[in-house]
Amino acid sequence: MELILATTLNPFSTETRCTATKLKICRSRPTAAATSCWQGLNAFSSSKTGLWVLSGRWIAAPGCVIKCSVFSSESSSFSTSQSASLREIPGSYGLPVFGPLKDRLDFFWFQGENQFYKARMDKYESTVFRVNFPPFPPGFPYSRGVALLDQKSYGVLYDTSKVQKEDMFTGSFAPSKDFTGGYRMLAALDPSHEKHTILKSMLFELLKVNRTRTIFEFSKAFAETFDAVERQISQGKQVDFYSSTQKFVLDFLIRTIVHRDPAKPGHASLANDGPSLFQTWIGVQYGGIAQSGLPHIVEEFALHNFPLPFFLVKGMYGRIYKFFRTYATEAIAVASSKFGLDREEATHNLIFILGVNAWLGLIRLFPAIIYHVANGGSELQGRLRAEVRSSASSTRAGLTAEAIASMPLIRSTVLEVLRLSAPAKYQYARAKTDLIIESHDAAYMIKKGELLGGCLHFASRDPAVFDDPETFVADRFMGEKGKKLLPNLLWSNGYNHQPATAVNKQCGGKDLVEHISCLFLAELFTRYDSFQIAEPASIYSYPPRIKFTSMQKASSPSRIPVPV
Ligand code: HEM
Numbered sequence: 001m002e003l004i005l006a007t008t009l010n011p012f013s014t015e016t017r018c019t020a021t022k023l024k025i026c027r028s029r030p031t032a033a034a035t036s037c038w039q040g041l042n043a044f045s046s047s048k049t050g051l052w053v054l055s056g057r058w059i060a061a062p063g064c065v066i067k068c069s070v071f072s073s074e075s076s077s078f079s080t081s082q083s084a085s086l087r088e089i090p091g092s093y094g095l096p097v098f099g100p101l102k103d104r105l106d107f108f109w110f111q112g113e114n115q116f117y118k119a120r121m122d123k124y125e126s127t128v129f130r131v132n133f134p135p136f137p138p139g140f141p142y143s144r145g146v147a148l149l150d151q152k153s154y155g156v157l158y159d160t161s162k163v164q165k166e167d168m169f170t171g172s173f174a175p176s177k178d179f180t181g182g183y184r185m186l187a188a189l190d191p192s193h194e195k196h197t198i199l200k201s202m203l204f205e206l207l208k209v210n211r212t213r214t215i216f217e218f219s220k221a222f223a224e225t226f227d228a229v230e231r232q233i234s235q236g237k238q239v240d241f242y243s244s245t246q247k248f249v250l251d252f253l254i255r256t257i258v259h260r261d262p263a264k265p266g267h268a269s270l271a272n273d274g275p276s277l278f279q280t281w282i283g284v285q286y287g288g289i290a291q292s293g294l295p296h297i298v299e300e301f302a303l304h305n306f307p308l309p310f311f312l313v314k315g316m317y318g319r320i321y322k323f324f325r326t327y328a329t330e331a332i333a334v335a336s337s338k339f340g341l342d343r344e345e346a347t348h349n350l351i352f353i354l355g356v357n358a359w360l361g362l363i364r365l366f367p368a369i370i371y372h373v374a375n376g377g378s379e380l381q382g383r384l385r386a387e388v389r390s391s392a393s394s395t396r397a398g399l400t401a402e403a404i405a406s407m408p409l410i411r412s413t414v415l416e417v418l419r420l421s422a423p424a425k426y427q428y429a430r431a432k433t434d435l436i437i438e439s440h441d442a443a444y445m446i447k448k449g450e451l452l453g454g455c456l457h458f459a460s461r462d463p464a465v466f467d468d469p470e471t472f473v474a475d476r477f478m479g480e481k482g483k484k485l486l487p488n489l490l491w492s493n494g495y496n497h498q499p500a501t502a503v504n505k506q507c508g509g510k511d512l513v514e515h516i517s518c519l520f521l522a523e524l525f526t527r528y529d530s531f532q533i534a535e536p537a538s539i540y541s542y543p544p545r546i547k548f549t550s551m552q553k554a555s556s557p558s559r560i561p562v563p564v
């Protein structure tokens with residue numbers, strides 16, 4: 001936040017910088033007798049108009065006096081011209097040991113993750129409050145921090161000039177690097193790290209050189225998956241889409257980037273073990289926060305108590321590594337020849353990017369898309385079908401990137417799913433310096449080093465931003481009105497109207513996710529007129545309960561084979 005201080009002095013030259021040696025901050029309204037003084041150094045910068053911009057760290061109510069001595073030892077005084085109230089951050093970490101233990105019981109047993117945050121937001125009447133984040137003791141370090149649950153305060157998580165993202169992928173707990181060949185992965189690097197820029201650029205390059213494969217491999221994996229779905233339905237079975245999605249997405253990702261079918265026979269083949277190898281490697285690696293599907297009491301004691309050692313999955317990860325090292329030759333060649341990366345490090349990063357960043361997110365997103373579109377009933381399915389059929393048939397080549405781009409309702413539906421059911425629900429960062437953050441109704445002082453944790457489930461339902469925030473509105477992101485909401489769509493660790501770059505921490509697969517999610521819906525309504533899922537369905541439980549019960553094949557398939 002920038003506080004414009006109207007200077008009463010002649011403007012200094014632009015070279016002069018003023019270092020505040022003593023700031024008198026009025027913690028409450030200036031009429032209050034009590035004020036408090038801040039001792040601290042803060043750099044101001046002047047501009048020709050003489051207006052001093054006090055960047056972001058100090059808040060003063062009107063009438064406060066800010067003493068400031070400039071380098072030329074000339075003293076000056078300013079009066080502030082704006083007001084903002086600095087509020088103590090509500091909440092508590094509880095007593096040592098007992099506080100985190102109570103929070104752990106609330107989070108994993110008595111309340112569940114959404115109610116855990118909602119109960120505290122209601123209790124403190126604030127979207128910013130102190131809390132113990134998971135994972136919890138005894139075996140995990142204290143993750144005391146400040147929760148951010150509104151759209152306004154969330155933005156600080158993206159401002160890497162104010163916060164650092166080293167080892168912040170899952171908050172205070174970062175798995176041992178043993179799980180990733182001894183290397184820190186791209187997602188765990190702060191953008192100031194040179195290796196971050198190199199690895200993210202490598203990813204962008206791999207997505208670019210494989211762009212033509214994407215649609216083809218996706219459509220192929222989609223067809224295989226739904227052939228199997230239809231076979232099972234014809235045998236009178238309900239089809240658990242969360243499990244069939246895992247093979248579907250892994251096949252698509254690996255065929256597209258590694259240029260090899262994971263199950264293709266060979267000395268390093270993954271056979272059909274890919275999904276279970278990745279689920280186990282990830283579940284053990286992130287055990288403290290993992291949702292394993294194991295009986296709850298087992299999950300609590302086996303996974304949530306202490307970080308599990310890598311040796312438990314050494315053999316499984318060895319198979320994954322051998323597959324990539326053996327077959328991902330082109331991708332590794334790009335990494336080493338074009339980006340100078342060590343082949344070893346490139347291989348481990350490729351596994352993590354495809355297996356955690358890409359796969360883990362998409363296998364949660366596709367069932368959520370089915371869930372929301374099924375809940376939209378025949379009306380929404382009819383509108384989606386009409387849009388797909390008219391757009392695809394209008395271009396000779398069927399579901400091309402251009403055809404997908406001409407499906408506004410499909411895209412808006414995908415974005416609305418990403419709003420309501422963002423697969424990556426938490427983003428963390430640590431304050432680089434003392435800083436001020438703002439919610440819609442107050443400003444708070446965050447001290448250097450404090451952990452900030454955003455909970456997207458609430459920020460994506462911020463009633464100050466979204467009309468009818470709890471309701472799935474497929475059209476929400478359509479037209480000019482929808483375009484204005486893109487800055488409020490936060491699923492990719494950044495604002496949706498802004499691009500992921502090599503120097504920010506926004507999801508490297510952001511565009512790919514939106515494109516193939518639109519392609520997923522377009523394929524679905526090319527192949528089917530409609531579909532139904534079993535009730536009750538759920539995407540907030542783990543594993544998600546999304547089971548196909550029936551599909552109505554397309555009466556007039558406009559399918560034109562996609563060019564290879
Ligand atoms: C629905 C699917 C996905 C979701 C919800 C998702 C979400 C996110 C989020 C929230 C982050 C930031 C994590 C943090 O630092 O706090 C992230 C980072 C990242 N994602 Fe994704 N992602 C998805 C799919 C993908 C795909 C398909 C790829 C690659 C093909 C990918 C590659 C990455 C990478 C490389 C990073 C680290 C970026 C960096 O550190 O600069 N993601 N993703």
Ligand SMILES: CCCCC[C@@H](/C=C/C=C\CCCCCCCC(=O)O)OO
Nearest residue numbers: 169286290291356357358360361423424
């Ligand atoms: C969970 C959704 C993952 C989306 C991938 C995305 C960003 C992820 C950010 C943090 C999630 C880290 C992995 C959590 C593992 C949970 C284990 C389990 O419960 O099995 O990177 O692109």
